[in-house]
Amino acid sequence: MNALEARDLVKRYKDFEAVSGLTFDVKEGEIFALVGPNGVGKSTTLKMIATLLAPTAGSVSVFGCDVVKEACRVRELISYLPEEAGAYKNLTGREYLRFMALVFLKDGPKAEAAVVRGEDLCGLADKLKDKIKTYSKGMTRKLLIARAVMIAPRLAILDEPTSGLDIVNGYEVRKTIKRLAGEGTTFLISSHNMGEIEFLSGRIGVMNNGRMLACDTPAALKRRFSTDDLEEVFIRLTQ
């Protein structure tokens, strides 16, 4: 069974169409990257998969569950990290992880186990005792990524996971994602960092104007455009 199946997905607002007939699959345990210029419908697509926006047409299913008809069931399978997300500034890092673990898992012992995992994943150590308002942007992002994956979701949807992180922290986050994918978590990520995409992704979906222009492995895409540079593939596809 595919972790995700999107078929002819459309999202239309009053005056424009953000997503126009998107079709793609994500296999279980795969890291799938959606790439494209700003404003082409990547975040809208992720929000539809995360049950936050309803598709105007088409369908999306997560592990066989329809995101509209079985939204509650889908929410039990996923974890979504919005782009530029924030955290509750007056909570400490540990309190935030505990609160989110309880909200997502609704079970005390499971939540405690998730918090232990989250503390380990974020690598903030003693800083977890401090209020989030004292954190740098990078520290907050690491906490949020830990929050998103500590509950061991079957599908993690990460919008620009390493945005705002320095080289070291970005590298650590990428390694964590790779490790968790190896342990069975499926990832759907969006990113502008081609190096990151090439390092992480099994397959890439290149979007422009709400449409999927190409969907394949980085190697296959480079072969198709006779280049070693994934950025060049991106530019040739989108311009």
Added chain:
Amino acid sequence: MSIFLVLVRKEVKELLTPQLVVSIAAMLFVFHVIGRSVGSHNKASASRNGVVIVDLDRSALSRRLSAALSRAECAVTHSPARDIGPALAAPEHDAESSFMLVPAGLERDLAAGRQSHVAFYSRFRKNASGLGPVMAASRTRKTLSLVSGELSSFVMERRLQGLSPGFVKDPAPAREFAVIGGRVEAVPVSHVVAFVQSQSYFFPMAVFFIIILSAQMIMTAVASEKENKTLETLLSSPIDRRMLVLSKLTASAFIAAVLSGGYMLGMRSFMSGIVGDAAPGAASSSGPALARLGLLITPSGYLMIGLSVLVCILCALAMAFILGLLAEDVKSIQAMMTPLVMVLMLSYLLPIFIDMSAANDGIKLILYAIPFTHAFLAPQNVMMGNGVQVLWGIAYQAAVFAAFVALAARLFSGEALLTLRLRFPKVR
């Protein structure tokens, strides 16, 4: 252009947003509406200057008093009753609030150089509010002074020997009585008015600030959750969205309950300061009479007021919650508060200046449709023994609260929460 002017120009451009302009225009509109309503109401109120005379003397002097009042553009009505009780109870005088009792033998006593007394009765309506009682008290003072002057002239015209100057100046000192819900107590009307008025200004002001404070609090909480995208994370969780709405409102209701508790404590302390033995001033000397008139609030009265204030704050919280959902970000909260502040100001200011017992049906309908008005008027209604109106008000406020909670839950369950924005058109 100097760098200072460049900086000033940039600051003005940043501050003078379309939202701010709309807020100012809305405020101007509210003040215009209040001014117009109060003006027309006061004109109508001034034309109702009348007094019912219960004349037990039936003398030339009592007829002279009646004529003097008529000359002063006071609508005089004569009651055939032989005592004040039947006159107050007479259905034909139901709309009257000022009564004057001329005692039997007034002319005879004054002509003989003996002191007498003229009694004035001021009746307060159950739903009287705003400037109504003040204007009634002012009319009573005017009538009292006119009658006193006329009686003094009568004595002076007799040129009686050996009278004290005090007697000549005021040969029949006025005895003032207040009538509330059938209870009659000897107490200067100004003391009753001062006491009742204190409720019109102080308590609504306290409620006004509590509402603004709590509404701003929840609006900021919702808007910042939206701005920081913590809301998106919560909405993607398996928690029932109705539970998210209820948890936010419950937390806010808890804070509202604490605020209402504080409000009630302040009110109790204020009331005991007014009527307590240690309290100075005219009103405190009339404390026992005010208590016998039923103006002192009982524990059940406090409970009703507290409940009314609590439901009022809950209504404001539910409305603010929805406005917060419509806000683009925390910065736009000032503009989003405008509709709430507008209706708040209408319901707070109009009853201060307008007597609700005499207001026209249109104004009454608008004011009673605003759920906050019921809380603003609750202390006065409780004091005037108008508990039924307070209970109806609480029921109405609860219904409005339930409607707004249902709307908030509906917004939360769909995508409107993320896509709906209340934007002002950009000024080019």
